[in-house]
Amino acid sequence: MSTHHFSRRTMLRGLGVTMALPWLESVPVWGDTPKASSPGSEAPVRLGVLFCGNGFHGREWWAKGEGKTLELGKVLQPLNDLKQKTLFVSGLYNAEAQKGNIHSSQTGNLLSGAPLASGGEIRSGTSFDQLVAQKYGQSTKVPSLVLACEASNPSVHKNYSMLYSSHISWSSPTTPTPLELYPALAFDRLFKDEVQRGDKSVLDAVLADATDFRKDISTGDQRKLDEYLDSVRDVEQRIDKAGKKGELQGWRPTLAKPNMDRPKDGIPQNLADHMRLMCDIMVLGFQTDTTRVCTLKLNNDHSSLRFPHLGIDYMIHHLLSHSDTADWLKVNQFFVEQLAYIAKKLDGIQEGSRTALDNTMLLFMSSMMNGSHDNSQLPAVVVGGGGGRIKGGRVLTYRDKPNRQMCRLYLSMMDKMNVRPGKFGDAGEMLNEV
Structure with a gap:
């Protein structure tokens, strides 16, 4: 690879591995023609x-002011x-979500605004993230990365499927x-040609190609490449370490047969570690342009998660949501910390004149305002610049205005990625202020 061609994308390749490179100023990674005044290409919007x-603390989800005087309620303090x-x-x-007034009927169409079938039947609508993925699916290795930290529930609750x-x-x-x-399988999906555990690390497989490629880029890009490869290695090592402890899929057994009864179904690892690994994998997916669309479901609506790492192990998430206690606030802040962690990591990745966060839209939301199932208005924050097209430090209020469909926000966000269906869900126009 003494000579590299950048007709569409730049990849590092090795046996069974394809790794996309991060945005680099000295090479047109996304196929742009270099200009004398701007040798690099513009990073994509993610x-x-x-x-x-289950919503948030009833009195502490709020924001007011603008710019430097913007104030955030206690739930949002991590931001x-x-x-x-x-x-x-x-x-x-x-x-449409107001028709059933239970968790499943309020969540199944959150990203689509479509009518939901009841009676245990499964019918919703294509979500807006997948419309975006359909457009960019031919441009990235993984059209859409859909991550979760709590297993799906296939039961039926009050005439609606818990799916x-x-x-x-x-x-x-x-x-x-x-x-x-x-996390291990999500990581493999990003970087391996086949999703299966291998003995050779991703970095080891592409090391020769990376060493050769490094000779042809600027000193600044060499530092950026080294930082990027270090971050990939860090995630690999953490997954491997967790696997050896028997915490993640792909763990290495130390017994020929179990020496205890089968535990209850669930994810057998520390929740905080699980979420943090998923956050890192989302960042890596964006940083490498392996995917431009990712959803991370931190928990289910009607969630059964517990939080012993917070000292809160006496009640599941769903039941906690029915009382605005200090513990409930602590749990809320733990979830917002995941958003803040992703945002800060992206903001530390420079992509030309902007950061990866400036080129990203992170939508954080729930399907109800609080545990009393109030969905007359939905909590939502957008962190990131959407390619320089979203101005932060603002509060937009639509509570007493007409045409306040959530799908109008989706139309606005899709527009930032040049996806313009005209109408989506129950909305026919964007929110011009976004």
Whole structure:
């Protein structure tokens, strides 16, 4: 590889491995023609959606002010350092979700605004993240990365399938997009040609190609490449370490047969570690342009997660949501910390004159305002610049305005990625202020 060609994308290749490179100023990674005044290409816009079920603390989800005077309620305190890149949107709602008034009927169409079938039947609508993925699917290795930290629930609750509570991303009206619960498999999907555990690390497989490629890029890009490869190695090592402890899929057994009864179904690892690995994998997916669309379902609506790492192990998430206690606030902040972690990592990745966060839209939301099932207005914040097209440090309020469909926000976000269906869900126009 003494000479590299950049007709579409730049990859490092090795046996069974294809690794996309991060945005580099000295090479036109996305196929742009270099200009004398601007030798690099413009990084793509990415879309990330993070979902937290059961709403938030009834008195502490708020924002007011603008710019440097923007104030955030206690739930959103982890975003304090990112206020200038945060857009707080209030008062939007989903009309179809108000028909059932239970968790599953309020969640299954959160990203589509489509009518839901009841009676245990499965029918929703294609979610907006998947419309974006359909456009960019031919440009990236993984059209859409759909991650989760709580397993799907296939039961029926009050005449509605609980699959609605377990899936926010839908590939078609009858097909919830499959969830990836295991960090190791999500990591493999990004970097390996076949999703299976191998003995050789991703970096080891592409090391020769990376060494050769490094000779042809600028000193600044060499540093960026080294930082990027170090971040890939860090995730690999953490997954491998967790696997040796028997915490993640791909673990190495130390016994020929079990020496204890089969434990209850569930994800057998520390919740905080699980979420953090998924956050890192989302960042890597965006940083490498292996995917431009990712949804991360931190938990289900009607969630059964517990939080012993917070000292809160006496009640599951769903029951906690029915009382505005200090513990409930602590749990809320834990979820927002995941958003802040992703945003800060992206903001530390320079892509020309902007950061990766400036080129990303991170939508954080729930399908109800609080645990009393209030979905007359839905909580939503957007962190990131959408390729320089979204101004942060603002509060947009639509509570007493007409045409306050949540799908109008989706139309606005799709527009930032040049996806313009004209109409989506129950909305026919964008939110011009976004």
